[in-house]
Amino acid sequence: MKNFRNFIARSFKSSTAPLQNTKYHEYVTLNPKLYRQIQVDVNRGLWRFRSLFQLEQQEMCQMLQRIFLRYFILVWMNLPPESQDNYFQGVSDLFEVVFASFMDVSKIQLILSALQFNVNAEIDFELVFAQPNRVFNYSVQLGTLMHEKTQFGYAYYVKIAQQVVKDLKQYDPLLYSIMGQVPEQVQEGMLLKSTVNCGLHMTDLCGLSTILAWCTIEGDQAVQAFIIQNLISVSARVYAPHYFDSDERDQLYKIKGKLILPKVAEPKNDYFEIAMEILNDALNIVLSSEDNEESLMKFITDLMKNEKTYKKRKIEDY
Secondary structure, three states, rough: HHHHHHHHHHOOOOOOOOOOOOHHHHHHOOOHHHHHHHHHHHHOHHHHHHHOOOOOHHHHHHHHHHHHHHHHHHHHOOOOHHOOOOOOOHHHHHHHHHHHHHHHHHHHHHHHHHHOOOOOOOOHHHHHHHHHHHHHHHHHHHHHHHHHHHHOOHHHHOOOOOOOHHHHHHHHHHHHHHHHOOOOHHHHHHHHHHHHHHHOOOOOOOHHHHHHHHHHHHHOHHHHHHHOOOOOOOOHHOOOHHOOOOHHHHHHHHHHHHHHOOOOOOOOOOOHHHHHHHHHHHHHHHHHOOOHHHHOOOHHHHHOOOHHHHHOOOHOOO
16 A cells, blocks of 8 residues: 555645635535435445454444545545536545555544544544645545546546457457457447456455556556456456467466466356356456455556557567
8 A cells, every 4th residue: 555655645746735625514415416426336335445454343344434435525526626527436436545545544443433432523634644635635636637537437448448359359369269259249348347347446455456546547548458458368367277278378478377266167168158257257356366466466567567568579579
């Protein structure tokens, strides 16, 4: 989390000025539909950080969600007006990583216990963050940047998913051929789901989520597509190794030998069935395994730093 915190501090202007608009309750009252949308997202979020903050009880995680809800609403109401109208499901997930990275872990149990015994207590962000105004300013700048990039709309991710298909065709023709057993419309829908998961929802693992968040913030659509394509290619080989034994491009994915799955797909004569499993399950299973977290973090970091070099490589270079 420290590396991601440092990345945010390097990427955005540091300011300790208080937020301009702090009329929280008035904003919530005037925007009930938006508030309900955000509340639904927040109520299903932050579970990935339970172990980080040692939250064994579900009630404590719910208290953490309450703090995050107020933080996120305060950030959202300070975005440019045109940005505030474009909220869609999952936008808050990226801010969870920022929120958790800057939280004062040493005080979290004290803060949550106080809220647990007094549900009407005001949230003191001086206790939550070491420098709350700085964190809020970073977060508002992040929100503004992400709106400029994505317009907070699915069209942005659709374009990435379309580029993933092109990259698979160019860099992983065997997997592209296997996926060709699935109707194009279904294939595109599944790849869009993977794209949104990597670029917006991240994963249940804290460290890996920070790396995926970094890619989302720093990378353009082409870079994000290339990373997702590589993750899909690696995941397919780990999940269904029998279909790639004779693939010379296997050397492109040396990381696969370091990844672990509790079980792999059984060989099937039905290529449609295995293609559906790869598209629907492989990436999620690999990204959800704690045993794979460190290897995947290194792999993605290397891809981000050397994307142009990777694209120029040929088989004989390995």
